[in-house]
Amino acid sequence: MKPYKEMTREELLQEKASLEARFNEVKAKGLKLDMSRGKPSKEQLELSNGMMDVLNSSSDMLCEAGVDCRNYGIMDGIPEARRLLADMSEVPEKNILIYGNSSLNVMFDTVSRAMTMGVCGHTPWGKLDKVKFLCPVPGYDRHFGITEFFGIEMINVPLLETGPDMDMVEKLVAEDDAIKGIWCVPKYSNPTGISYSDETVRRFAHLKPAAPDFRIFWDNAYSIHHLYEDDQDVILELLTECEKAGTEDMVYKFISTSKVTFPGSGIAAMAASEANLADARRAMFYQTIGHDKLNQLRHVRFFKDMDGMRAHMKKHADILRPKFEAVLDVFEKELGGLEIGSWVKPKGGYFISFDALEGCAKKIVAMAKEAGVTLTGAGATFPYGKDPKDSNIRIAPSFPEPEELSLAAEIFVLSVKLVSLEKLLALRS
Amino acid sequence: MKPYKEMTREELLQEKASLEARFNEVKAKGLKLDMSRGKPSKEQLELSNGMMDVLNSSSDMLCEAGVDCRNYGIMDGIPEARRLLADMSEVPEKNILIYGNSSLNVMFDTVSRAMTMGVCGHTPWGKLDKVKFLCPVPGYDRHFGITEFFGIEMINVPLLETGPDMDMVEKLVAEDDAIKGIWCVPKYSNPTGISYSDETVRRFAHLKPAAPDFRIFWDNAYSIHHLYEDDQDVILELLTECEKAGTEDMVYKFISTSKVTFPGSGIAAMAASEANLADARRAMFYQTIGHDKLNQLRHVRFFKDMDGMRAHMKKHADILRPKFEAVLDVFEKELGGLEIGSWVKPKGGYFISFDALEGCAKKIVAMAKEAGVTLTGAGATFPYGKDPKDSNIRIAPSFPEPEELSLAAEIFVLSVKLVSLEKLLALRS
Numbered sequence: 001m002k003p004y005k006e007m008t009r010e011e012l013l014q015e016k017a018s019l020e021a022r023f024n025e026v027k028a029k030g031l032k033l034d035m036s037r038g039k040p041s042k043e044q045l046e047l048s049n050g051m052m053d054v055l056n057s058s059s060d061m062l063c064e065a066g067v068d069c070r071n072y073g074i075m076d077g078i079p080e081a082r083r084l085l086a087d088m089s090e091v092p093e094k095n096i097l098i099y100g101n102s103s104l105n106v107m108f109d110t111v112s113r114a115m116t117m118g119v120c121g122h123t124p125w126g127k128l129d130k131v132k133f134l135c136p137v138p139g140y141d142r143h144f145g146i147t148e149f150f151g152i153e154m155i156n157v158p159l160l161e162t163g164p165d166m167d168m169v170e171k172l173v174a175e176d177d178a179i180k181g182i183w184c185v186p187k188y189s190n191p192t193g194i195s196y197s198d199e200t201v202r203r204f205a206h207l208k209p210a211a212p213d214f215r216i217f218w219d220n221a222y223s224i225h226h227l228y229e230d231d232q233d234v235i236l237e238l239l240t241e242c243e244k245a246g247t248e249d250m251v252y253k254f255i256s257t258s259k260v261t262f263p264g265s266g267i268a269a270m271a272a273s274e275a276n277l278a279d280a281r282r283a284m285f286y287q288t289i290g291h292d293k294l295n296q297l298r299h300v301r302f303f304k305d306m307d308g309m310r311a312h313m314k315k316h317a318d319i320l321r322p323k324f325e326a327v328l329d330v331f332e333k334e335l336g337g338l339e340i341g342s343w344v345k346p347k348g349g350y351f352i353s354f355d356a357l358e359g360c361a362k363k364i365v366a367m368a369k370e371a372g373v374t375l376t377g378a379g380a381t382f383p384y385g386k387d388p389k390d391s392n393i394r395i396a397p398s399f400p401e402p403e404e405l406s407l408a409a410e411i412f413v414l415s416v417k418l419v420s421l422e423k424l425l426a427l428r429s
Numbered sequence: 430m431k432p433y434k435e436m437t438r439e440e441l442l443q444e445k446a447s448l449e450a451r452f453n454e455v456k457a458k459g460l461k462l463d464m465s466r467g468k469p470s471k472e473q474l475e476l477s478n479g480m481m482d483v484l485n486s487s488s489d490m491l492c493e494a495g496v497d498c499r500n501y502g503i504m505d506g507i508p509e510a511r512r513l514l515a516d517m518s519e520v521p522e523k524n525i526l527i528y529g530n531s532s533l534n535v536m537f538d539t540v541s542r543a544m545t546m547g548v549c550g551h552t553p554w555g556k557l558d559k560v561k562f563l564c565p566v567p568g569y570d571r572h573f574g575i576t577e578f579f580g581i582e583m584i585n586v587p588l589l590e591t592g593p594d595m596d597m598v599e600k601l602v603a604e605d606d607a608i609k610g611i612w613c614v615p616k617y618s619n620p621t622g623i624s625y626s627d628e629t630v631r632r633f634a635h636l637k638p639a640a641p642d643f644r645i646f647w648d649n650a651y652s653i654h655h656l657y658e659d660d661q662d663v664i665l666e667l668l669t670e671c672e673k674a675g676t677e678d679m680v681y682k683f684i685s686t687s688k689v690t691f692p693g694s695g696i697a698a699m700a701a702s703e704a705n706l707a708d709a710r711r712a713m714f715y716q717t718i719g720h721d722k723l724n725q726l727r728h729v730r731f732f733k734d735m736d737g738m739r740a741h742m743k744k745h746a747d748i749l750r751p752k753f754e755a756v757l758d759v760f761e762k763e764l765g766g767l768e769i770g771s772w773v774k775p776k777g778g779y780f781i782s783f784d785a786l787e788g789c790a791k792k793i794v795a796m797a798k799e800a801g802v803t804l805t806g807a808g809a810t811f812p813y814g815k816d817p818k819d820s821n822i823r824i825a826p827s828f829p830e831p832e833e834l835s836l837a838a839e840i841f842v843l844s845v846k847l848v849s850l851e852k853l854l855a856l857r858s
Binding site for chain 2: 042263294
């Protein structure tokens with residue numbers, strides 16, 4: 001098909017009429033499909049059901065340290081869980097602290113602690129007139145939610161195919177000591193799916209921020225969440241690069257098993273330099289007597305080691321891959337050549353990011369909703385929910401059943417086409 | 430035996446020599462007994478082992494709301510867990526929010542939120558020059574730790590047999606709007622074991638604090654932790670009393686199942702007015718996608734309802750009661766009539782509180798340590814770790830094996846006697 005913008009007004013109107021007919025047809029089906037959040041499907045959850053069996057009433061509940069996991073004790077996490085999550089984070093065991101069930105919670109608490117207590121002895125952010133964060137966009141709405149909640153000013157930085165625009169990042173952090181952090185999803189980025197290039201990671205390690213308490217919030221949420229066996233992204237390990245550059249205190253890494261085992265019943269961790277972990281432990285000592293060690297034990301007994309976890313992730317990939325491909329196939333077939341949107345084919349993670357014609361995202365999301373497909377709200381991938389171009393839409397293909405997905409994708413595509421046609425027709429009238 | 434103070438110097442020296450001989454005898458055994466923390470024993474942990482069996486790989490994982498507990502969703506807690514913990518808290522289900530594995534964490538986060546965001550729209554405490562908390566003493570060291578961590582000034586209020594000195598509490602909160610909170614363990618208080626009288630609870634409900642954002646931090650940690658079947662304390666339910674008085678926004682209640690099922694792998698909750706819960710939910714929305722619903726489900730499937738939980742607590746009592754009695758028997762037998770210390774016989778909770786002669790607590794703890802018995806550090810039951818009289822010692826009899834307890838109690842008593850004798854002898858020289 002030729003690009004819409006090359007069509008005559010007549011052709012556009014004809015196309016519109018035919019699409020509307022089809023749209024009303026699918027709308028009449030009264031579907032209810034959710035593509036709004038990166039939520040594993042039932043089939044994926046089943047993969048981890050065995051984790052419920054590894055601990056039962058007759059199990060040995062001692063961890064390697066000889067401590068009964070049912071009782072109080074061991075604030076840092078049991079040794080075997082630290083080792084497993086250190087491996088997952090690609091850092092030595094000494095650089096890891098195990099937390100509760102969610103890395104989002106660890107990130108929130110880390111910002112909260114910086115607000116009330118400051119970072120490693122520096123002035124608490126809450127005592128400063130202005131605190132700013134750099135936000136590569138499009139990005140993860142819940143990152144932006146945390147900084148917005150604490151009244152931190154957010155500055156958009158374009159996310160390129162190699163990662164954030166590092167020229168801009170380097171310039172901004174060097175100039176402005178109110179900039180205290182940057183949100184990053186370095187691998188299979190939420191939502192665009194890109195992974196940071198080696199050069200980007202090295203430039204992060206060599207940042208020269210004006211603020212001594214500037215920290216990189218490195219949310220490696222999809223570190224082992226590949227879609228393909230033979231085509232995987234590998235990123236440089238940031239803490240190591242920072243150590244080489246003598247900047248190891250500049251980074252907090254976050255991971256969790258929420259999308260490895262069970263969302264909400266996983267275990268989370270922070271990886272960082274010893275100085276940063278000491279800072280975190282100071283607060284943790286007052287915040288809790290310890291995290292859920294039985295759930296840590298359950299994870300370790302289930303996976304044994306990183307090889308076990310990687311084998312498990314292949315099963316996730318086998319379920320997710322056809323879903324991504326079903327959506328991408330529809331996009332390719334229905335939108336290819338029309339020049340009314342672009343997308344990146346991700347090699348991992350949970351999302352497909354779609355860029356519509358400017359000013360069309362909100363309308364597309366609303367139209368898809370009308371036909372029963374819930375998408376992440378347009379704008380959600382930007383700080384304050386404001387996409388300056390009203391163009392980016394995040395699509396999460398993980399949750400719907402495979403047979404529903406092609407239909408959901410069709411509804412999405414119909415919405416894109418109809419809204420784009422309206423825009424093009426309006427421009428000509 | 431007659432009181433030490435009525436003994437002659439000769440008699441005291443003779444007693445001292447005989448006690449020292451016995452002390453060296455037990456010291457030579459090289460014991461290692463821990464009476465420092467309210468830690469359930471192995472036997473108590475076994476009581477909840479069945480909770481590991483109620484969920485396995487073939488279980489139905491749907492909660493009453495029809496949501497799969499393995500997946501994301503339901504921030505407030507699953508309905509059946511809210512109902513169970515509402516019953517445990519003696520409040521309606523609408524007044525409860527389920528959190529993670531520790532009520533200490535909920536309390537920390539509640540203070541943290543007040544620091545950064547303020548309470549129900551009032552100025553964040555972190556923006557004020559001075560924030561103060563009332564601390565009934567002796568009290569729980571980890572409460573005082575939280576307020577100390579956040580730089581909140583702590584004011585000691587004597588804990589009487591009826592609860593905190595309410596004349597003092599009423600006067601202080603009415604006069605000083607920098608006083609934003611008070612720490613309370615209303616039932617089987619940590620460490621004295623007393624429960625607040627009905628009058629105390631009613632006076633709490635009718636407090637007229639100068640600060641509109643003053644909150645009572647009501648840590649009902651031992652609400653169902655009775656030692657006796659036929660002699661239990663009952664306290665008035667504060668939220669209800671506050672509702673009658675129109676002060677329902679003045680209280681946060683906290684509970685957890687840490688000492689019901691597994692410490693560290695329990696579930697915690699906050700009970701409060703709808704306005705306070707809305708305030709808490711605003712932060713929770715940014716802090717987490719949800720707490721561990723599988724562990725919530727595990728608790729509900731194990732206990733079924735409050736009757737199940739109460740029956741379970743009787744089993745704990747059967748294990749704990751002889752331990753408390755073993756210690757109290759030694760106290761009675763060895764210290765009765767000597768007038769060198771006083772204690773309350775608790776009807777529930779986890780502690781026995783001992784008041785030594787002034788200036789003796791630190792020395793007693795050090796001496797017991799020398800003979801292999803670890804006690805909570807003297808002073809720990811006071812803000813900043815400073816007991817103005819150096820008199821109070823918290824004893825936790827739950828963890829040691831029964832056969833060890835009499836010996837541990839004997840070591841404690843020997844230490845009390847020897848340190849007291851030294852004091853009395855010094856006074857006479």
